[in-house]
Amino acid sequence: MKIKRKLGISTNKIIQYFIITLLATITIFPLYWMFTLATQSPPEIFRAPPHLWFSTSFINNYQELIKAMPTFWRSMGNSIYVAVMATLTTLFFCSLGGYAFAMYDFKYKNQLFIFMIATMVIPVTLGIIPYYIMMSWLGWLDKLRALYVPGMASAFGIFLLRQYIASAVPRELMDAARIDGCGEFRIYWNIVLPMIKPGLATLGIVIFVGSWNNFLGALVVLQSKEMFTLPVALRSLQGLYTVNWGAIMSGAALSILPILIVFIFAAKNIIGAFIAGTGLKG
């Protein structure tokens, strides 16, 4: 009886291990394949059976990529600039707003808060046409600020940091600071901000990745190649039949690399950040 039970558990385990390994393979393979193809020459790419290992043509592919798209590194720069600006401004305005909602009592606080939460349910597609029109009125079409200014004080970020500040910063500290003559903004800047670094890191990661991968917004407002961010730049490669897949894959690989490197070193924190984020989005 006991032996039988043990056997049952182990077949169960085998099935479980089979499932998790298969799914991990399916998940990792396309990424591996992208990096592999980025190193292959056209004859190697168009071959049956496929060449499954890295080859030596990365430099050639990269040169072809740069020839087809001289603005590639400029796009990389644009992406970095937009993501950094989005992250810094969002962290500032959201921590300020979250601080106010967490640490002060003021008239209409609850109503204002609920209103803010309610704005989160507005779907992206509803906003996309007005977003375009607004940007053209402001003269922000083809300007990078069109990509980060509208979201600088996101409701999601304020909500996230409000929760964090409420749990991490005791109110007594603020009273003590006030007695010492600290102004309200200085309390925020000198006392609260240093105390909420983990919360800021969480939100920062979510915002940075979101901005890095933003496609629809960039597609709508960016028009000239010099202003393209990476997603739009990569997309523009697609229609050019003269560019081989190895070159396109090397571009895709380079665009993923920064996020991949950060992810390898901080996977646990990043996953935690997204879970902290999603639990609130609903």
Add this chain to the structure above:
Amino acid sequence: MNLSASSLLAGKGKRGIWQKWNNWRNKNQLRYAPYLFISPFYILFLIFGLFPILFSLFLSFHSWRAVGGLSTMEWVGLKNFKFLLSDPWFWGSLWNTFILLIISGLPQHIIALPLAFILNSRLPRQLKQFLSASYFFPYITSTVAIALIFSTIFGLRYGILNQLLEFLADSSFTSWAFGWLDNSLPINWLGKAVYIKPAIAIVVVWHWFGWNTILYLSGLQVISDDLYEAARVDGATSWHEFWYISLPLLKPIIFFAVTMTIIGNMQLFDEPFILTGGTGGVGRSGMTVAIYLYRTAFNWTQMGVAAAMSWLLFLIIIIFTLINYAVLRKGVLERRGE
């Protein structure tokens, strides 16, 4: 309380008005500071949220080609909505979106739930972390890059997927399971209307199942071990544990995750847009409402029609979310009533 240093400092030879302002500020800042701190959100929302959205509602009753400036706007009443409701392209794209919601939404959850359960069982910690990280990574990868990778994977003659399927169909070990595919190989994933939706669904499932898995895993981790322990004492198998403990207790998270899937997939844009080269694909069979909306607004500059479409889509999303709420919430409440 406000014998503050700044008012003393201000007295040092600064102008009287500055001191007055400082006094006023010190006395009142506690009252006004919070409003000032939260104001950026409301100001930005007015400019980039509320006003434009109201304008788009206004626009949906007009005919307007963005190129002509505001003066070319012309009131057409409900004509845009009437047009859309009788437009086969709109209904077609709605149908595509709905089919994609099902075939790319359901598998995500059917994979994610048991997978999260397995991850939550006694696996070595390192392995667990490695697996969670691998499943999660696609979620933070740019959709454009993903869609480009899959464009090569779906290649007709030399795409790795077709080569794999051919291998499986021919190999004597696996032909019993894959032999039936032999006649349709190689599959023209992106070039034939019938295959475009499955191809898009494969990419979407690949992109999102890990996110759902991690979400469910975080839900499972708060379920007390005692429950499983007690069940095991009573002779429950893993299957029983999954079906009778994990699943019912996860219901609120399932509701949340399914809601997110509905809202996201009803607006599916990036994956089909790249995979079909921005057109919607052969026979428009990969054209979702979001792509049709984009093309109406930016390829054909029919801003009024596009605005009307965005409002119709919004309504449809609300209806679907409410249906989901009715179906899943009911279960949760009943369970509590027991």
